[in-house]
Amino acid sequence: MLVLGLHRTTSKLTLKSARSRLRVAMTDTKVPQNILIHILRRDLRASDNPLLHAAATAPDGEKFDAHLPLYVIDASQMDVSGFVKDKDTANPYKPTRSQVAGYPRCGPYRAKFVGEAVWDLSESLKRLGSGLFVRLGNLPEVVESLARGLAEKGAKVGAIWMTSHEGSEEKADEKAVASLCDNIGAEWKLWVDEKYFIDDRDIGLESINQLPDVFTTYRKMQEPLRAKPRPVLPPIEKGFLPPLVDKALVPEQPTPFTIPDTLDGLVDALASPVKDFLPNKPDFPEGTQSAHPYKGGEAGAHERLNHFILSGAASSYKATRNGLLGTEFSTKLSAFLAQGCITARQVHATLDAFERGTDARFKDVKGFGAYKDKEDATEVAEGDKSEGKAKSSKENEGIEAIRFELLWRDYMRLCHQKYRNKFFRLSGFQKDYKEEDAGDGSGSGSGSGSEGKPPKKHEWKSPVKERALPDQVPSAEGVAETLERFKAGTTGMGLIDASQRELLHTGYTSNRARQNVASFLAKHLKIDWRYGAEWYEMLLVDYDVSSNWANWQYVSGVGNDPRGEIRIFNPIKQAFEYDKEGSYVRAWVPEVSKLKKLENVFQPCTASKEDLMEAGLVGNVMVTEPVLRINYYVDAKPRTNKRGGFRRGSRRVGGGRHMTHGHGNGNDGKTNHANGNGSGNGNGNVNGNGQTHDARMDAPVVNGTTRGPGNRVAHHRGSFVGSRSPGGGRGGYFNGGGRHYNGNGNGNGNGNNFHNNNTNGGGAHSPGPNGGGPKYRGGGPRYPFARGGGGGGSFHRGGHNGSHNRDNGSSSGSSPPPDGPI
Numbered sequence: 001m002l003v004l005g006l007h008r009t010t011s012k013l014t015l016k017s018a019r020s021r022l023r024v025a026m027t028d029t030k031v032p033q034n035i036l037i038h039i040l041r042r043d044l045r046a047s048d049n050p051l052l053h054a055a056a057t058a059p060d061g062e063k064f065d066a067h068l069p070l071y072v073i074d075a076s077q078m079d080v081s082g083f084v085k086d087k088d089t090a091n092p093y094k095p096t097r098s099q100v101a102g103y104p105r106c107g108p109y110r111a112k113f114v115g116e117a118v119w120d121l122s123e124s125l126k127r128l129g130s131g132l133f134v135r136l137g138n139l140p141e142v143v144e145s146l147a148r149g150l151a152e153k154g155a156k157v158g159a160i161w162m163t164s165h166e167g168s169e170e171k172a173d174e175k176a177v178a179s180l181c182d183n184i185g186a187e188w189k190l191w192v193d194e195k196y197f198i199d200d201r202d203i204g205l206e207s208i209n210q211l212p213d214v215f216t217t218y219r220k221m222q223e224p225l226r227a228k229p230r231p232v233l234p235p236i237e238k239g240f241l242p243p244l245v246d247k248a249l250v251p252e253q254p255t256p257f258t259i260p261d262t263l264d265g266l267v268d269a270l271a272s273p274v275k276d277f278l279p280n281k282p283d284f285p286e287g288t289q290s291a292h293p294y295k296g297g298e299a300g301a302h303e304r305l306n307h308f309i310l311s312g313a314a315s316s317y318k319a320t321r322n323g324l325l326g327t328e329f330s331t332k333l334s335a336f337l338a339q340g341c342i343t344a345r346q347v348h349a350t351l352d353a354f355e356r357g358t359d360a361r362f363k364d365v366k367g368f369g370a371y372k373d374k375e376d377a378t379e380v381a382e383g384d385k386s387e388g389k390a391k392s393s394k395e396n397e398g399i400e401a402i403r404f405e406l407l408w409r410d411y412m413r414l415c416h417q418k419y420r421n422k423f424f425r426l427s428g429f430q431k432d433y434k435e436e437d438a439g440d441g442s443g444s445g446s447g448s449g450s451e452g453k454p455p456k457k458h459e460w461k462s463p464v465k466e467r468a469l470p471d472q473v474p475s476a477e478g479v480a481e482t483l484e485r486f487k488a489g490t491t492g493m494g495l496i497d498a499s500q501r502e503l504l505h506t507g508y509t510s511n512r513a514r515q516n517v518a519s520f521l522a523k524h525l526k527i528d529w530r531y532g533a534e535w536y537e538m539l540l541v542d543y544d545v546s547s548n549w550a551n552w553q554y555v556s557g558v559g560n561d562p563r564g565e566i567r568i569f570n571p572i573k574q575a576f577e578y579d580k581e582g583s584y585v586r587a588w589v590p591e592v593s594k595l596k597k598l599e600n601v602f603q604p605c606t607a608s609k610e611d612l613m614e615a616g617l618v619g620n621v622m623v624t625e626p627v628l629r630i631n632y633y634v635d636a637k638p639r640t641n642k643r644g645g646f647r648r649g650s651r652r653v654g655g656g657r658h659m660t661h662g663h664g665n666g667n668d669g670k671t672n673h674a675n676g677n678g679s680g681n682g683n684g685n686v687n688g689n690g691q692t693h694d695a696r697m698d699a700p701v702v703n704g705t706t707r708g709p710g711n712r713v714a715h716h717r718g719s720f721v722g723s724r725s726p727g728g729g730r731g732g733y734f735n736g737g738g739r740h741y742n743g744n745g746n747g748n749g750n751g752n753n754f755h756n757n758n759t760n761g762g763g764a765h766s767p768g769p770n771g772g773g774p775k776y777r778g779g780g781p782r783y784p785f786a787r788g789g790g791g792g793g794s795f796h797r798g799g800h801n802g803s804h805n806r807d808n809g810s811s812s813g814s815s816p817p818p819d820g821p822i
């Protein structure tokens with residue numbers, strides 16, 4: 001901003017002289033006197049773009065006499081050294097680095113995608129008889145120098161328009177351009193960002209402070225979702241945009257930079273400086289395919305969307321969205337949406353046209369035309385009951401689920417609007433924790449602990465000495481080493497490593513994998529979660545400031561997850577659930593592909609010496625020094641190697657149809673961070689403490705994750721909150737007293753009870769009352785992974801079984817092997 005301030009002063013002077021020159025030039029009628037500069041940022045599309053639409057449809061007398069669509073490659077967010085013409089000349093811009101970890105802010109995947117999207121927009125605008133100017137630098141400075149250059153040639157800027165975007169830097173740019181407009185006497189207009197599902201003007205909040213902190217509350221305010229998006233704007237016809245400003249009037253890109261005039265040149269200049277972001281990056285595994293092979297741009301976005309419907313994948317999305325491998329399990333629209341290549345309401349409109357049968361392109365796809373508005377459906381039903389067409393008013397489940405996710409995206413952005421820079425704080429956007437607040441009943445969300453206490457103060461490990469905790473184990477150096485392993489995908493935790501390597505190689509990884517990775521870093525390793533968020537910021541092709549930071553906060557327990565700290569993803573259990581054949585981990589971590597047993601693939605340190613030898617893994621760091629070891633039971637047998645030294649827990653299924661795994665961790669009595677886990681399953685919808693809240697549809701199963709006791713005096717802390725889903729209750733939460741030691745046990749219960757079940761856990765003997773309601777069977781098809789809990793966490797240090805649950809539900813108690821060093 002300092003630079004900008006200086007610039008503004010200079011520009012005022014320059015503009016004065018430019019104005020006097022302008023008076024002379026006024027006689028030349030060819031020089032435009034009412035130019036619209038239209039700054040495009042993350043709205044890289046020609047269709048459904050309100051600014052272009054307004055410019056194209058203005059009544060004749062109000063039309064701008066020239067148009068200057070502008071994209072600025074922002075030197076504060078991207079490495080622009082690739083644009084330096086003469087390689088002996090220095091890049092005047094400092095390298096762009098993230099604040100906490102110092103990673104490049106935009107890595108090669110997004111850089112390439114953005115280059116492609118900019119190119120595509122330029123082509124679209126040309127087709128409309130216009131074009132796009134691409135410049136590089138600091139946005140307000142670039143705009144100012146263009147305005148100055150135009151003025152020097154006798155042209156006048158009549159207005160500058162841009163779309164409002166979230167992010168403090170984006171806001172600062174908006175402010176700076178607004179004040180530039182004041183200086184040059186141009187109209188300033190900041191437009192609502194219309195690439196979201198529900199338009200900001202339709203959400204029904206008087207102020208953003210009224211935004212509920214729980215997504216479900218917000219969703220309910222907005223339902224029915226399909227009725228909410230505004231219609232897409234009509235397409236712009238060729239020749240309707242104001243004429244493109246004459247290139248000769250527009251200042252060139254100042255040295256030492258040149259903007260390439262080919263797509264390959266542009267992509268190369270953007271991506272090549274950041275391609276070596278990790279020394280010794282593992283090789284791309286032979287035969288593995290990227291789940292995100294898409295090119296940026298509006299054309300690609302619509303192609304992808306149409307394909308997703310035509311292949312039938314949109315209709316089955318609800319069942320597949322937790323997939324890990326391949327292109328078809330989810331829409332892969334995120335990167336297009338992030339750059340504004342497509343709007344969420346365009347996505348909605350296309351899906352809606354398929355559902356209603358109004359777009360013949362989809363006529364051969366099952367479900368085409370199956371949706372009717374209620375009134376139409378009733379009419380049809382009355383006229384033709386035999387064909388059961390009344391049912392046709394039902395929404396397509398897959399498409400309903402896509403709408404739901406698009407609303408999440410809206411919500412994350414609104415949270416950003418509400419909490420602004422708290423998004424980037426270690427403590428998140430929750431209320432700051434103060435010791436004296438304990439017990440004041442102001443806990444965040446309904447599920448973050450019983451008795452309304454605020455969440456426990458997070459203690460984050462840091463790789464930086466100055467920021468490390470006084471008693472941090474391991475030391476800052478140790479944490480730094482762990483982070484390197486985390487980044488390279490060599491932690492020894494198969495699902496995490498596969499996801500991290502997929503990200504390294506492609507810039508994409510699925511939502512399910514992201515949740516596990518974030519939870520692993522924040523909740524298992526307890527490392528400052530911002531290192532993960534910044535790593536994602538650099539590498540994700542679909543990085544979006546609101547979605548990324550809000551999701552990281554959510555999963556790390558400092559954001560708006562009502563279950564906050566207690567939601568912990570067990571990456572082994574999750575791998576068993578979502579990578580049933582181990583194909584995902586084998587695809588991205590080829591070293592483990594020769595291991596036969598799944599539990600070994602998911603955690604190679606559990607393999608026998610013979611198997612390790614056969615797989616060529618002896619001495620591999622993932623085996624010799626896994627950053628964490630999680631003991632896990634399959635078929636009632638502990639899946640760990642003998643070194644763990646724990647006795648078996650048992651698994652008894654409490655009726656949950658999908659119950660397959662119990663698991664348990666324990667403590668060897670040596671480390672402070674050992675765990676006692678127990679989990680089990682039962683049936684039912686169980687809600688502890690009478691609190692009901694919606695877990696996300698994709699809420700992870702976090703049964704029995706336990707942090708072991710530091711002392712024996714266990715006290716109930718959390719009780720638990722059950723999922724409201726009919727598929728089963730969630731486990732109880734139990735805190736084992738010691739500062740570092742919690743024991744979790746899952747509550748039990750059959751049926752649709754909302755009973756207070758918080759006495760279970762940790763050697764619990766009392767399952768929740770039986771309910772057995774027919775309506776709420778465990779693991780129902782809708783929420784197949786929701787569970788009624790049954791296990792009790794272990795509170796024993798070393799060598800004992802953890803829990804002994806009786807009756808319904810199961811137990812897998814634990815005895816305590818080391819949970820390994822971090």
Ligand SMILES: Cc1cc2nc3c(=O)[nH]c(=O)nc-3n(C[C@H](O)[C@H](O)[C@H](O)COP(=O)(O)OP(=O)(O)OC[C@H]3O[C@@H](n4cnc5c(N)ncnc54)[C@H](O)[C@@H]3O)c2cc1C
Binds near residue numbers: 405510544545548
């Ligand atoms: C730790 C973490 C970081 C994330 N960072 C980003 C990010 O930087 N950019 C980003 O777009 N998404 C982010 N997500 C959300 C989600 O993982 C991706 O949107 C999704 O995986 C993209 O694939 P898709 O387009 O096939 O999604 P689909 O499953 O097909 O979903 C459809 C669309 O809904 C939206 N969406 C889905 N899930 C979410 C969600 N949890 N939050 C917000 N929007 C969602 C996306 O726009 C997505 O394209 C993050 C999630 C986690 C857990």
